[in-house]
Amino acid sequence: MRAVFNAPEDPMRVAIRDGAPEPDPAPDEAIIEVHAFSLNRGELALLATRPAAWRPGQDVAGTVIRAAANGTGPAVGSRVVGLVEQAGWAERVAVAADRLAEIPSGVETIAAATLGIAGRTALNTVRLGGALLGRRVLVIGAAGGLGRFQVQLAAQGGAEVVAVSRRAGAVADLGELGADAVVSRTEDAPGLFDLVLDGVGGRATEAAVQKVAPSGTVVLIGASEREPARVALTDFFGHENAALRTYFSYAEQAPVNGDLSFLLGLLREGRLRADIGFTGPWETLPQALDALAEGRVDGKAVLTLQ
Known part of the structure; x- marks a missing residue:
């Protein structure tokens, strides 16, 4: 064959x-x-x-x-x-x-x-946020296949969803999929979020830590950004007790x-x-x-x- x-x-x-x-x-x-x-x-x-x-x-x-x-x-x-x-x-x-x-x-x-x-990773990373009704979710790298599924599933769970994408042409699409707002940089996302889904890695992870709410969760999924993130305990002042965790699809139970x-x-x-x-x-x-x-x-x- x-x-x-x-x-x-x-x-x-x-x-x-x-x-x-x-x-x-x-x-x-x-x-x-x-x-x-x-x-x-x-x-x-x-x-x-x-x-x-x-x-x-x-x-x-x-x-x-x-x-x-x-x-x-x-x-x-x-x-x-x-x-x-x-x-x-x-x-x-x-x-x-x-x-x-x-x-x-x-x-x-x-x-x-x-x-x-992509679909299964989106499903199980959104699930890591628990009950999402009335909560806030930030999706970093939202224009790709994974991010688009995450936006839709988080919105269906009742969350307010903010999508991060540098692709200008994806703004309308992401709005149709359920994003309440679309920004080009993580730093520009308004407020703090109960769940941050980081599909990029590197410097995006540093920005993600600054956007997670106290006791919230940042999920590391992607590594397309080659420069490694630098994160220290003191970066969590104002984001106390937030969890920084990984997700590997092959290890999903x-x-x-x-x-x-x-x-x-x-x-x-x-x-x-x-x-x-x-x-x-x-x-x-x-x-x-x-x-x-x-x-x-x-x-x-x-x-x-x-």
Whole structure:
């Protein structure tokens, strides 16, 4: 079958090649014929650090062509979205049944493909704020796929949401998604916030600490800003007992299939919008990676297999 391979020696950085081995599923894994996959910023770092011939890809959507042998999970013919650790950018992939969810009618496959990393991370980082009704949430890096989901989910939880984005063209979109205000710098966000979701890192984290309310929470999610943050105990004067914590999607304990099913239900009901800022056939993967690295994708990048 054809699959994407890491190719650090190639100017395009990745290559779609024939001859990849067919997936050999465990008893609890189904084989999915992949119709679409989405890209995540974390995969840029993985491609830069993994060896040649490593196979990337985490978010996939497609059709079950072989159900799990142990009888669990979706049946053959089901449209599904799934989450794997690697090797998802291929014509076929084995996915554990408890990491799959059926796509309901009315939800497009390319929209479902956005949910694995970005949607699930947004869901579980917003949950870290607890009950949000009447509380204030700051989303840093709000124009990307993750940030757009965070804005929507926090707003649905009843929070007042302020979005931070340097992309002038995203202001109207973020307002439509539920942001009460959009600012270009974290420092310009008015007041203090019970929950600060930092999808950028570096200097943004320093600014985030200055915007968290006493006993509030700052969640570190992204690291696109390469200059490390410098934070000291004295920076928390006026923000006493605030928590500074990390979130790594691979360590999340919530059931993957449950999270994906919940998010798919929101898509079906029109309560969640999957904004896709780059789409095309998977042969355009190098261009999609460049656009993502350069911050030119408003929302998610999703590629399709013909």
